[in-house]
Amino acid sequence: GDSVTQMEGPVTLSEEAFLTINCTYTATxxxxxxxxxxxxxxxxxxLLKATKADDKGSNKGFEATYRKETxxxxxxxxxxxxxxxxxxxxxxxxxxxNAGNMLTFGGGxxxxxxx
Amino acid sequence: DAGITQSPxxxxxxxxxxxxxxCHQTWSHSYMFWYRQDLGHGLRLIYYSAAADITxxxxxxxxxxVSRSKTENFPLTLESATRSQTSVYFCASSEASTGGKAFxxxxxxxxVV
Numbered sequence: 001g002d003s004v005t006q007m008e009g010p011v012t013l014s015e016e017a018f019l020t021i022n023c024t025y026t027a028t029x030x031x032x033x034x035x036x037x038x039x040x041x042x043x044x045x046x047l048l049k050a051t052k053a054d055d056k057g058s059n060k061g062f063e064a065t066y067r068k069e070t071x072x073x074x075x076x077x078x079x080x081x082x083x084x085x086x087x088x089x090x091x092x093x094x095x096x097x098n099a100g101n102m103l104t105f106g107g108g109x110x111x112x113x114x115x
Numbered sequence: 116d117a118g119i120t121q122s123p124x125x126x127x128x129x130x131x132x133x134x135x136x137x138c139h140q141t142w143s144h145s146y147m148f149w150y151r152q153d154l155g156h157g158l159r160l161i162y163y164s165a166a167a168d169i170t171x172x173x174x175x176x177x178x179x180x181v182s183r184s185k186t187e188n189f190p191l192t193l194e195s196a197t198r199s200q201t202s203v204y205f206c207a208s209s210e211a212s213t214g215g216k217a218f219x220x221x222x223x224x225x226x227v228v
Contacts, residue, residue, distance in 0.1 A: 043219030043221045
C-alpha cells in the first residue's frame with residue numbers, strides 16, 4: 001500500500017537558518033503530495049501541495065518540489081522564524097479512485113526555532 | 116460558526132465504557148475522516164465516509180464504530196474503550212473535487228484509564 005517516510009525530529013534551528021525536512025513516498029499511480037503543519041494545540045492545516053511531477057508547491061516562504069524520479073517531496077525554507085515552530089507532516093492522497101481524497105501521512109517532524 | 120468542530124476537546128473515561136466523539140462540519144463537504152495521532156505513528160486513518168450513509172474502514176478500525184446519517188455529522192464511537200485507544204483524535208473533511216485538501220478539527224484528547 002501507499003506509505004510516506006519523513007525524517008524524524010526534533011529539528012532545532014536558530015532563527016534565519018535554512019530548513020530542509022526530507023520526505024519520500026511509495027505509491028502506485030500518480031498521487032498528489034502535501035505538506036501539512038500543526039501548531040501547538042491545533043489541528044492540521046494545509047501548507048502546500050503539488051499534484052504532478054515537477055510541480056512546485058509554495059506558501060509562506062516554504063517550498064517543495066514533486067520529484068517522481070526520486071519519489072521525494074522535501075520541504076525547504078530559506079530563513080525560518082520562531083513562529084515556524086510546529087510539527088510538519090508530509091502526506092499523499094490516495095491513488096485509488098474510490099478513496100481519492102484519503103490521505104496517508106508520514107510520522108511528522110517537529111521543528112523548533114530558537115531566537 | 117463556519118468550519119469543522121469536534122467535541123469534547125478533552126475526555127477521560129474508564130476501560131470498558133462506551134464513548135462517542137462528535138464531529139460537525141458546516142461546508143457540506145462530501146468526505147469526512149477520523150484519524151488518531153500517536154507518538155511515533157503520525158496520523159492513522161480509522162474510518163472515512165464518502166457521503167451520507169457511506170462509510171468504510173481505514174488503517175486501524177478495530178474497536179471503533181462510525182455512522183453518517185447526515186452529511187454534516189460524523190460521530191466516532193468507541194464501543195468498549197481500552198487503554199490502547201488513549202490518543203488524540205482528529206476529524207477532517209474535504210470536498211470530492213479537491214483531491215486531498217482536507218480541513219481538520221482541533222482534535223479530541225481522549226484518555227482511557
